Amino acid sequence: MSAVLQTRGLGKRYRQLQALADCTLSIPAGRVVGLVGPNGAGKTTLLNLAVGMLAPTSGTIEVLGAKPGSGSAQLARVGFVAQDTPTYAGLSVADHLRLGAHLNPGWDAALARDRIERLGLDPARRAGKMSGGQRAQLALTLALAKKPELLVLDEPIASLDPLARREFLDSLAEFVAVHRVSVVMSSHLVGDLERVCDYLIVLVASRIQLAGEVTELLASHRQLTGPSRDPATLPAGWQVISASRTDGQSTLLVRTSGPIDDPAWAASHVDLEDLVLAYLSRAARPGQRPALDAQP
């Protein structure tokens, strides 16, 4: 019931290109969701479907229980910062805030003003004369001050330098903590998401490879080192995500719900980056079927 984003068999096809296929998701409310995948994986397509900028060619999608972009009430509940954080080059920061105030009944003028002040943006400055980081912050301010229940951010930090990136993520994390808003943000950089996300979706080649709570994902994956063994002899509950072999030693990344009780294996925890990379490279291997069973 309380899913902010629910899709069933969602697909989007542009003439020859299948941008998104067979995507089934159910994201609970209150999460900060990281959507990771290489360029062209379908991240932007999924987010555009979520805000109603695109219509699906197959399957269904519901955002906060309604059809995306289905009316002004639905638009009010979802804040969107598009890829390349568009702003009106000819309009000043103050003009953008006025735009937000005129176009959104739920506009929080004090919040917007405070944020602009804290960021040190000159209200009289035109967006076209600002840096990429400042523009991204302005676009985020517009989306935040609209007081949405769900924030959708498409690669908001891709074009920012490391410092601006950190400032952007920190200000986002701060807002989320105070206003209890759900967030779905995409990136092709896992490191950025690790700081703020508690839910992860890995999207490769238009298909979902992995989706789940970050803590659960970390708990259910182990890196194992041990003697080389025939894969057929591995325990039934193990799902091998990646495997490498050196000098009679095997290194496996497995997904398993149970404990590792075979003393032959030395088990260690994985971090989010290793986990994502393992899924990315698995999806990139030829002949590998997408791991639909990897979903929760």
Add this chain to the structure above:
Amino acid sequence: MIWLTWRQFRAQTIGATAVLAVLALVLWRTGPDLAHLYDTSGIATCNPNVNCATLASRFLNKLSRIDTLLYFLGIGLLYAAPVIIGVFWGAPLVAREIETHTHRLAWNQTVTRTRWLAVKLAITALAAMAFTGLLAVMLTWWSSPIDRASALNPTHGIALIRLAPLLFDARGIAPVAYAAFAFALGVTAGALIHRTIPAIAATLAVFAVIQIAMPSLIRPHLLPPAHANVALNPANIVGIKDTSLLATPSFTPRGGWILSSQVIDTAGHPFQGANTTACQSRNYQRCLASIESLHPRQLIIYQPASRFWAFQWYESAIFLVLALLLAGTCLWWIRRPRVA
């Protein structure tokens, strides 16, 4: 939405207002002198069968170079206004947003795409119509002495008939409808093509085709034309082609729009008697005399001057309906998510 429309359209509004202000100043400075010249020309009290054409011609000859320049500049301006509006106000309205990706910002506020476009269309179209309307009123007022004199002597070098194609588009209320149509056309092209420059090219092409097709193919048939069957004045004969006669109209409906004139015989059939023996001998005088003895007549098909306003209303209604259809197309197009 009204605020955003105004804010994004502010520069154009200021530009248009400046153009109107400068023009008003120029016309206000020169208009009274022109009106005075007309009032003292005697045209107002002339006798149509005696001296109207002469007085009109004298008045037109007395126009200063500035007046003549302003007169044709004004016509050019009324031709250009709808085109400029379609190209610079219409075509970028949606296309520029998509090009600069700001549609992703605009369409994710608490305003549906349909309402966003409806408000922009309505406000900008009204501004376009008001601007062109004021332009047309000022220029029609200023030019009225010249227009009236021209109607009395249509053969004068600079005379244009306001019902005839060249001047019709630059008088009355038609420019307002053209502006609305060109604007809607530009918006539609931009919405369908997504890019400003190609949308501008498409707007120009379609508008040009329609502006040529309208007076040549459609407008003449909006009202059944009047016919005049008159004796051919030999002075109007300009040549002989095989068996038929070429001639300029022997009858000029005052201020009317001549659609066609044809030399006919007394039975009403196209005149085919120009191959008389006298004509074959290549003696021009005798040839002419022999043709005259056949009493050729001329059938002139025309739209009388009195129908000017009827044509203006028809024309305006057609273009306003087309503009509304285009606006409806845009609103229908934008309703579904198509561009991310």
